Amino acid sequence: MTSRPPRPRERGIPEATVARLPVYLRALQTLQDRGTLTVSSEDLASAAGVNSAKLRKDLSHLGSYGTRGVGYEVEYLVYQISRELGLTQDWAVAIAGIGNLGRALANYGGFGTRGFRIAALLDADPAMVGQSVASLDVRHIDNLEEVVRSERVSIGVITTPAVSAQGVATRFVEAGVASILNFAPVVLNVPDGVDVRKVDLSIELQILAFHAQRRADGDGRGAERAGLELT
Numbered sequence: 001m002t003s004r005p006p007r008p009r010e011r012g013i014p015e016a017t018v019a020r021l022p023v024y025l026r027a028l029q030t031l032q033d034r035g036t037l038t039v040s041s042e043d044l045a046s047a048a049g050v051n052s053a054k055l056r057k058d059l060s061h062l063g064s065y066g067t068r069g070v071g072y073e074v075e076y077l078v079y080q081i082s083r084e085l086g087l088t089q090d091w092a093v094a095i096a097g098i099g100n101l102g103r104a105l106a107n108y109g110g111f112g113t114r115g116f117r118i119a120a121l122l123d124a125d126p127a128m129v130g131q132s133v134a135s136l137d138v139r140h141i142d143n144l145e146e147v148v149r150s151e152r153v154s155i156g157v158i159t160t161p162a163v164s165a166q167g168v169a170t171r172f173v174e175a176g177v178a179s180i181l182n183f184a185p186v187v188l189n190v191p192d193g194v195d196v197r198k199v200d201l202s203i204e205l206q207i208l209a210f211h212a213q214r215r216a217d218g219d220g221r222g223a224e225r226a227g228l229e230l231t
Contacts, residue, residue, distance in 0.1 A: 013084070017058045023048045024055070025081045031074050040071040087115035094120040094153040094177075096168045097160035098128055098138050101183060105157060106134040119151040124164070141168070148175040155179045162186040169196075 027047035031039055041059075045052040059065070059072070062080050066072045082088050093111070095102050098121050106118055121133055124141045131138050139147060147153065156172035158165050158180060165184035172180055173194055180196045182188055188196050 013061045017061055020048070020050065020054075020058055021081050021085055023050075024058070025078065025085070025087075028074055028078045028081070032078055036074055038071045039074055041066060044072065082115070085115075089115060091116050091154045092119035092151050093117060093155045093157060094122060094144075094147055094151065094172075095157045095159060096122045096141060096144070096172075097158060097164070097184075098123040098131075098133055099159065102157075102159040103133055105159065106136065116155070119153060120147045122147065124160075144168070144171050145175045148172070148177055153177055155181065157181045157183070158188075159183045 024044065027044060028039070030047070031044075041052045041056050045055040048055065050058075056066070059077070062084055064072065064077060064080055079088075093116050095106055095118065098106065102121070102123075106121055111118060118134060118136065121136050121138045122141045122144055123129060123138050126140075128138050129140045148156075153175075154177065156169070156177045156179070158168050158172075160168055162184050165182065165186050166188055169180055169182070169188045169190060173190055178194045180188065180190070180194065182196055182198045183201075185200055185202065187198070190196055
């Protein structure tokens, strides 16, 4: 097994397309669960929240063009996208920081069906070390390098406090992990060739709050205009 997932963009697939492939895959898996055999580009695009022209262009990068009048074969397209994303392999994941979020991720059952195996849980709190979470014993963060080597970890997930995140990331990288998912509210500095995906829930909530405020302001102006028209 290689030490990191394949990087589709290096084979000529645009980064924006790569970002949409998991969305297409989720929509396709829902269709597959319903027993749907084929799907039109329009229906798949609607389920994924994109326009059909963009979807067809994205899928053309995989060499999948569908059949006129029939659409795409759901099962084969699931396989194509899964293969392109590296999900047909077993990627070992280590989670560093077993607080509430780390526990939730460890207990999430959806990873196993998508090619990811939670292989190790790490924490610096002596009171946490040795506890069983999701059928795994939490190991001390001091064992990170040994865990990466013995479990052949490909992806590191950081759910530590911000003050600890950079040190954990550096240790993951030095241990040979080149793919990191960061939930800590801090920007990580990593060498070229290391992929970091940042998930900041507070930023996402702030963006939603912005749009909610814009809608509320718009409704207020609409009500004000209606009031003026009635007087």
